[in-house]
Amino acid sequence: MTFSLFFQSLINGLNLGAIYALIALGYTMVYGIIRMINFAHGDFIMIGAYTLFYTIPMMVSAGMPAWLAVVVAVVVCGMVGILVETFAYRPVRKAGPMSALITALAMSIFLQNLAMVLFGSRPHNVSTIFSLPSVSVAGVTVSLNVVLTIAIGLVIMLGLQLFVKKTPLGKAMRAVPQDRDASTLMGINVNRIITVTFAIGSALAAVAALMYCTTYPRVTNDMGTTMGMKAFIAAVLGGIGVIPGAMLGGVLIGLIEVFVRLFAPGWYEAVTYGTLIVILLVKPSGILGRSTGEKV
Amino acid sequence: MLEVKDLKVNYGAVQALDGISLTVKDGEIVSLIGANGAGKTTTLRTITGLEKASAGSIIFDGHDLRTTEPCKIVNLKLAHVPEGRHIFPEMTVEENLEMGAYADPSDTAGTMAKIYERFPRLRERRRQLAGTLSGGEQQMLAVGRALMSRPKMILMDEPSMGLSPLLVQEIFDIIQEVNRQGITILLVEQNxxxxxxxxxxxxxxxxxxxxxxxxxxxxxxxxRVKKAYLGQ
Structure with missing residues (x-):
């Protein structure tokens, strides 16, 4: 393999990995706080992508910068997250993990079908938000769009880590899953913290949608399934419930996919899903996770 | 300061509390003693809203606690050191103390300095995860965390549980010391x-x-007390 091919693949892998990492963060934050896998999380990306599809032209025709569409998408996804949590998940929260899991799967199917009714099943092309030039680095052509995507991912991940470590709200988000009763005694409104966590996790899906559409500008109603599945694997690989784990897992899955595709194009999905099986057999708590009882 | 009247609590068909009444006056230490399963912990948990009462009234400092949201009770300056300590194991000692001041962070640094002064052990371990502390240290942390909210009254549930005799003595000294600073105490104890x-x-x-x-x-x-609870 030539250096330029390696370098190009590394960039592509990091790009894909940053997208997976952002989606994985949504899974992991929600899991971290209520021990539930939100299988509808992948579909929040679809909602974010459709929002971009409709709002970018509106922004452009209104003479506003296209990136404002991202703000709209973040708000829309955050709201959808709050609605889904309040009306679908909260009523079954005390009914046990199996009920929560089935509710989440049903929500995923519901959102996909709702999107099909609203937007049709044909793919739509999302207009570009950023059209930065490509530059040549050491004989390799690198798209600045991709560099920007990776940078956005990094900044958000670092920001989130700081938020959770340093702010009172972030600390409350860590306290609630450790001890709900004690959190209540400290004056933490547990339900509100859960809602806020959902809103943030879902808003991250909108950013992931932006990053995805910058690279693959195509929206379909079922785009969330594959993306969600792979990001879920990333979250498990890194250690679900652990924020740095989601980042690490996302980047690893992205790199694995791109490099496997380079050597054995037909095999990359098999390897990604195989990773899940291996990690569940070898270290079910994930690379950065601590082992604690049963999950899902 | 605290007035509980005809309080009833059910767990399904089981009547855990069948109409209990008790009062705690300003500045007092009042103990609630009894055997396992008598309802001592339930009483405290119902006062701070962690369990729902089916009848009766709980008035603290003029506020009806039964209609107060559980997470708002700490704002009334009523703290609760629960049975089994319930510290946040994956947070550092200092973060645990900060959580104690979550409801009212206006003087976090000053209060924390006082608590570190009283519990130098906690200062030594402030960067350590609370889950790695010994039982006695965790109990000190639980008390320190409650003090962080600058309460008028503290409910203490089995503070001596699982501690060595030496530490039991220390924790009771601390309770008296806290009380001398003007904090009212309702204490649940096996001892x-x-x-x-x-x-x-x-x-x-x-x-x-x-x-x-x-x-x-x-x-x-x-x-009767001697026979049943003091082993004499």
Whole structure:
């Protein structure tokens, strides 16, 4: 393999990995706080992508910068997250993990079908938000769009880590899953913290949608399934419930996919899903996770 | 300061508390003693809203706690050190203390300095995860965390549980010291001897009913209490 091919693949892998990492963060934050896998999380990306599809032209025709569409998408996804949590998940929260899991799967199917009714099943092309030039680095052509995507991912991940470590709200988000009763005694409104966590996790899906559409500008109603599945694997690989784990897992899955595709194009999905099986057999708590009882 | 009247709590078909009444006056230490399963912990948990009462009233400092959201109770300056400590194991000692001041962070640094002064052990370990502390240290942390909210009253549930005799003595010293600073205490204890010896008044709880109440010193001499709870 030539250096330029390696370098190009590394960039592509990091790009894909940053997208997976952002989606994985949504899974992991929600899991971290209520021990539930939100299988509808992948579909929040679809909602974010459709929002971009409709709002970018509106922004452009209104003479506003296209990136404002991202703000709209973040708000829309955050709201959808709050609605889904309040009306679908909260009523079954005390009914046990199996009920929560089935509710989440049903929500995923519901959102996909709702999107099909609203937007049709044909793919739509999302207009570009950023059209930065490509530059040549050491004989390799690198798209600045991709560099920007990776940078956005990094900044958000670092920001989130700081938020959770340093702010009172972030600390409350860590306290609630450790001890709900004690959190209540400290004056933490547990339900509100859960809602806020959902809103943030879902808003991250909108950013992931932006990053995805910058690279693959195509929206379909079922785009969330594959993306969600792979990001879920990333979250498990890194250690679900652990924020740095989601980042690490996302980047690893992205790199694995791109490099496997380079050597054995037909095999990359098999390897990604195989990773899940291996990690569940070898270290079910994930690379950065601590082992604690049963999950899902 | 705290007035509980005819409080009833059910767990499904089981009547955990069957109409108990108790009062704690400003500045007092009041003990609630009784056997396992008598309803002592339930009483405290119901006062701070962690369990729902089915009947009765709980008035703290003029506020009706039954209609107060549980997460707002700490704002009324009522703290609760729960049974089993319930510290946040994956947070550092300092973060645990900060959580104590979550509801009112206006003087976090000043209060924390005072608590570190009283518990130098916690200062030494402030960067350590709370889950790695010994049982005694965790209990100190639980008390420190409650003090961070600058309460007028603290409910303490089995603070001596699982501690060595030396630490039991220390924790009771701390309770008295906290009380001397003007904080009212409602104490639930298995260790009836120790609890009665530091309390002003006491209640004996038996399967959801208050059976004996009175001056703590008098209860220490009461034949029924001696037989059932003091092993004499």
């Amino acid at each position: 009836a001897q120790m609890a009665l010896s530091i309390s002003h008044r006491a209640y004996v709880l038996e399967t959801g009913h208050i059976t004996i109440e009175g001056d703590a010193k008098a209860l220490l001499k009461d034949e």
